[in-house]
Amino acid sequence: MFGVFSTAIALFIVQISNVVVAGPPPAQATAPLLVAQLEMNGWNLVFRATSGNGQNVYSAWMTGQNASTTKPIDMSRSYSSHFRQENLNATWANINATYVKFALYRDNREVGYVIFDAQGSDFSNWFAKGRVVDASWSDLTKTATYNGFSIYGDVRATIERRFLINNVYGECPGDIGHVAVIERDGSCNMDKHPSYPQFVYADLNSADMWQKQQFGRADYMAIFVSH
Secondary structure, X not given: OHHHHHHHHHHHHHHHHOOOOOOOOOOOOXXXXXXXXXXXXXXXEEEEEEOOOOOOHHHHHHHOOOOEOOOOOEOOOOOOOOEEOOXXXXXXXXXXXXXXXXXXXXXXXXXXXXXXXXXXXXXOOOOOHHHEEEEOXXXXXXOOOOOEEEOOOEEOOOOEEEEEEEEEOOOOOOOEEEEEEEOOOOOOHHHOOOOOOEEEEOOOOOOEEHHHOOOEEEOEEEEEEEO
């Protein structure tokens, strides 16, 4: 009797082990955003910077240093270098851009943007608070108060922050802002990363305190123009 009972238990265990438990399907990789999609509605990609590739973003934008002139087809790391449209600084006046869009992308989605009025601008002064038309942050307006808002940003012996939109400096713990391109290691928490450059942004609907380290890190920074 005991042998029959043991055999029945063994068969039951085998049956249980062969049951396939239903569950959610495995996660599918999201396809990279196509540049053609991002250029809909009249936008034209003229610059894209890639995080963590070891190349200076400011130099790539201003002079094209180490930048490729081949436009990427999507927002993936198929290109190790930054991209800048050929002779962009020399041809900026001839582009006759009406608007410029500065945008950040992470995990195949746009996580932040600012649109500027580009009429009458030059290669570097379009990125200014007085030219803000629209932004993904509700408090980023042309009438708000900033202590830093420029492509050049804030460069010292201890920090290098480009494409900077910052509201308040308070000796690191009190620093509040929206966006910064961190080119190298620096003195505050917002400047410390495993690789450079890094595109940090307030991951809220408004400016945030950088020291809390709750900011987002974008994979790509892109600049578009529209006529």
